[in-house]
Amino acid sequence: MMIVGLTGGIGSGKTTVAKMFHALGVPVYNSDIEAKKLMSASKDLKAKIIALLGEDSYSDNVLNRSYIANKVFTDPALLAKLNAIVHPEVKNHFTSWVKNQKSSYVIQETAIIFENSSEHRFDKIILVTAPENLRIERVISRDTISIEKVKERIDNQWSDKKKAKLSDYVIHNLDLEKTSFLVAEIHKQLLKLSSFTY
Numbered sequence: 001m002m003i004v005g006l007t008g009g010i011g012s013g014k015t016t017v018a019k020m021f022h023a024l025g026v027p028v029y030n031s032d033i034e035a036k037k038l039m040s041a042s043k044d045l046k047a048k049i050i051a052l053l054g055e056d057s058y059s060d061n062v063l064n065r066s067y068i069a070n071k072v073f074t075d076p077a078l079l080a081k082l083n084a085i086v087h088p089e090v091k092n093h094f095t096s097w098v099k100n101q102k103s104s105y106v107i108q109e110t111a112i113i114f115e116n117s118s119e120h121r122f123d124k125i126i127l128v129t130a131p132e133n134l135r136i137e138r139v140i141s142r143d144t145i146s147i148e149k150v151k152e153r154i155d156n157q158w159s160d161k162k163k164a165k166l167s168d169y170v171i172h173n174l175d176l177e178k179t180s181f182l183v184a185e186i187h188k189q190l191l192k193l194s195s196f197t198y
């Protein structure tokens, strides 16, 4: 089974594109969602996160996302430590998830791939891009978050230009109809490739 990574900066449209692949029958693993489930459910993870970021990381046993975001996205060293705690757990969870899938390829939607040198884990990588001002606008209208907070996250991600050079497919996600057409094309190519691989 081929493992395809789907990445892109904040607000680029990763989840939108992931849903299009899912509608074509491709199993999709959303790392942002699964990471937060693990951070809430795993006692071991919880203890490590509290040791790193303090008791306020959870309030009434619920992950305090804004507290954690405020701490880590303004401190790259702290973010790297949080990533080092969370990412191995997500990787293991993804590996078990893959074992239960029956399809020629699966997609792991994940915000960072190149930033943490994990590109070797994927057979193919799809990058979703959009101009930074549009990404900021999209996130602000979707979430209650300030421009500054979105920019802090962008500062911890590589530029589209740098990521595009290392990606197999790039979807410039402006017009949804064009994006959907491109997704169908890439899907056809991935199906063909996966039938040769195994």
Ligand SMILES: CC(C)(COP(=O)(O)OP(=O)(O)OC[C@H]1O[C@@H](n2cnc3c(N)ncnc32)[C@H](O)[C@@H]1O)[C@@H](O)C(=O)NCCC(=O)NCCS
Pocket (backbone or CB within 6 Å): 008, 009, 010, 011, 031, 032, 033, 035, 036, 064, 065, 066, 068, 069, 072, 079, 082, 083, 086, 087, 090, 110, 111, 112, 153, 156, 157
């Ligand atoms: C800080 C947290 C709690 C904030 O949660 P929140 O619901 O606000 O954001 P969410 O996780 O949905 O991420 C939204 C976007 O933020 C950006 N982002 C999230 N984590 C990271 C990161 N480690 N590095 C760079 N950007 C990131 C991405 O663009 C992502 O798509 C959460 O992002 C987190 O725990 N991040 C560190 C662990 C991680 O990398 N998780 C992502 C998948 S493994």
Ligand SMILES: Nc1ncnc2c1ncn2[C@@H]1O[C@H](COP(=O)(O)OP(=O)(O)OP(=O)(O)O)[C@@H](O)[C@H]1O
Pocket (backbone or CB within 6 Å): 008, 009, 010, 011, 012, 013, 014, 015, 016, 017, 032, 111, 138, 139, 142, 173, 174, 175, 176, 179
């Ligand atoms: N081509 C598009 N045209 C208009 N709106 C779009 C387009 N693509 C995505 N959006 C909207 O922009 C917002 C961000 O998209 P989405 O959630 O898919 O991005 P993301 O990259 O997964 O974000 P994050 O990095 O925060 O997880 C959503 O509200 C989505 O509906």
